[in-house]
Amino acid sequence: MIVNFIGKILYFFANIIPVKRIRKIIKAKIKWKYSHPYIANYLKLNYITPYYEKNNQYHLEPKAIFENEKIIWQFWYQGENEMPDIIKKCTQSVKRYMGEEYKIIILDKNTIKKYIDLPDFVVNKLENDFFGKKTTTFFSDLLRVALLSLYGGIWMDATIFLSAPINKDILSKKFFIFTRSKNKPEDYIEWVLFNRNYFSWDEGFQVNMLSSFLVAQKNSSEVSAIKDILLEYWKKEKTIRHYFIIQILFNILYDCKSADEYNSDIVPHLLQKFSDQNFDQKLWKSIKTKTSIHKLTYFKNIRKNSLIDIVLSHSYE
Structure with missing residues (x-):
């Protein structure tokens, strides 16, 4: 509680910093400095240590048989017909570039049970929005690891956009995630400002991997x-x-920071970071050279002739 209290006091006084750019960085750092150690210790004490001491395993049984089929798993709770346009663009890009080689399964609230039976306590909490507005998002975190544990394959959030087939080196991995680089990039401050709750290279920062794409x-x-x-x-x-x-x-569990720039979680965020800039052929080519996997988010408005406008409209290849 003392750490919490001090953190809240510091956070309050950070509001008086006149330079907005500096104020945002400092407030974000204060916020995680007291929240990350707390939640990490809570998870270790109440879940991770008991898991390894008691070997608490949930045995789920597969409900489908895939004979030599390679699977891409996606999920949109309301169903494909209820997808916003940007989500449709993303899922269409996955079908376009990976549909010949992979069986693409887009799950919704009604089709989950065709592939997996989760415990009643999960189903009941999901159906009743037990955790509030974030229940479905939190459920998707569980669903991805449950399906991959049971069947294997690739999990791709419905907000993943592909600009080309996924690199074969990634597909051949027994396990792959995008992780935070150990070394700060030269423009690390720009990345902190881009998403100050997700990006940081400071010691003790606990969010160091992208869960949107898993192999x-x-x-x-x-x-x-x-x-x-x-x-x-x-x-x-x-x-x-x-x-x-x-x-x-x-x-x-796995110390996600990596010295390998190949799997840096900066890379799949490049398109989103530069999305509102005017379309530039060299910029888009540079991004595509680094990756074909692009993590997007919702856009309130898409400016005409911006990078994201041209890319999503497929008016430039």
């Missing part, structure tokens, strides 16, 4: 442990204690 083999130890811990969390908890719980769990 894993069936029964992968990396996703199976997260699956069991999240199921236990769903069973016991009454609140979502932090928005980035799955990222923090991955970071605690």
Whole structure:
């Protein structure tokens, strides 16, 4: 409580900093400095340590048989017919570039049970929005690791846009995630300002991986442990204690920071970061050279002839 109290006081006084850019960075740092250690310690004490001491495993059974089929899993709770246009553009791009090689399964609230039976305590909390507005988002964190543990394959958030087929080196991995680079990039401040709750290179920062794109083999130890811990969390908890719980769990268990720039989680955010700039051929080519996997988010408005406008409209290849 003392750390919490001090953090809140510092956060309050940070509001008087006149330079908006500096104020945002300092407020974000104060916020995670007291929230990340708390949630990390809470998860270790109440879930991670008991999991390894008692070997608390939930045994889920596959309900579908895939004979030599490679699967891409996606999820939109309301169903494909209810997708906003930008989500449709994203899922169409996945079908366009990966549909010949992979079976693409887009799950919704009615089709989940065709592939997996989750415990009643999960289903009941999901159907009753037990955790409030974030229940469905939190459920998708559980769903991705449960499906990958059971069947293997690729999980792609419905907000992932592809500009080309996924690199074969990524597809061949037994386990792959985009992670935070150990070394700060030269423009790291720009990335902190881009998303100050997600990006930081400071020691002790716990959100160091992108959960929107995961590659894993069936029964992968990396996703199976997260699956069991999240199921236990769903069973016991009454609140979502932090928005980035799955990222923090991955970071605690597997130390997500990497020296390999190849899997830096900056790369899949490049299109989003420069989305509102005027379309520039060299910029778009540079982004596509680095990756074909682009993590997007919702746009209130898309400015005509902006980078994201041209890319999503497919008027420039």
